[in-house]
Amino acid sequence: MLSYTEENYLKALLKLILDNTSNEAGTNELANSLLVKPATVNDMLKKLKEKDLVNYEKYGKITLTLEGQKHATEVLRKHRLWETFLYEVFEFSWDEVHEVAEQLEHIHSVKLIDQLDKFLNYPEFDPHGDPIPNKHGEIKVHFKKTLFDVEIGTTCKMVAVKDNSSSFLQYVVKVGLGLNNEIKVISKQDYDALLVIEVNGVESIVSQKFAENIFVLA
Template sequence: MELTVAEENYLKAIYHLSEGGKKSVSTNDIAAEMKTKAASVSDMLRKLGEKEVIEYRKYYGLQITDSGKRYALQTIRKHRLWEVFLVEKLNFAWDEVHEVAEQLEHIQSPLLIQRLDAYLNFPKFDPHGDPIPDEFGDVRARPRIQLNDMEIDQMGQIVAVKDSSAAFLRYLDKVGAYIGARIKVLDKVEFDGSLEILVDQKKTLFMSKDVASNILVLQS
């Protein structure tokens, strides 16, 4: 069975909104994510239901099926592999790759993706720190916490971002908070939750609670 580009985009959105299929999703949630009207969403859900990639009950929301998860993970895998390729081989900045990868993720060639994976030496994470599903749909997760949840004197490594918008990534580039950076929390301001952190044992940054909540850290 083949899915259209629109169907793949919806299925990927449903997968993310359902936290990997762990919970049901409402039509309004999907409409907000896809920036469209609820009526358009309902029509797409009917099509996806006919292809048995979701289970949908009006007024009760929907859940993605095992078949739907496989299709969603394939699309996510292609997207993240292309992001690695664009950054590592074509010198794109990490804030420039999302829209290009959105187009490339719909290429229907399993052999191409297998060879792309091998060419990149089988990366486990994309440039934003998100795990890349393998060809069987398995995802290598690692325990991560939000930077703003760390305590004073705790140390860790920045491994991912929750907000991958271009504006946020450019901000992180500007302040020098990058994937792989070693950090230590020096202080937390009681008034507004902002943080003072030490990056790579040499640079001190002051970071708002909102920024810190979008940075994911592997504690050491």
């Protein structure tokens, strides 16, 4: 059984690797993301290497072993499932979910996570629009796309919001938008970047700022 701290190191490593696209990370980088000193990371790296969770040689780059990836992905899965739960069931706002999910992600219980997943109807994305690994550790690869990035004439699905202020949310409701709604982008003004969109057969005009705060799945 991994400790709370070991799980955090693996998760941080996975996040760096997913962000970097480079598949490896360095000691300082990892120390920064965990808010600890490089010396501390160095110690932990030795321990994780001993347990065959990371590949790492003195002065070399750090990568996750298959086993390490498995653990890290599971923690990420739990984190994102809990975020979704807090957001959808317990009325947490977009910016409140992270802190509590950081704690909940370390609860050990297979049944708990299975039930959580089922209760949420096996969601694929969390409230930030990030993909939730499934039970087998598979992550839907995708580029985080906002409504502003969608090609004219195509239809997309709203999966999350970036801005969670009440003024923005009220605006979202006014436009007739909700999670998982289909949105068709009718046109875009070159001059001021206003978008004409269609939701449930109703056309609306929204600004670039608005469109950039809506995450969609193309």
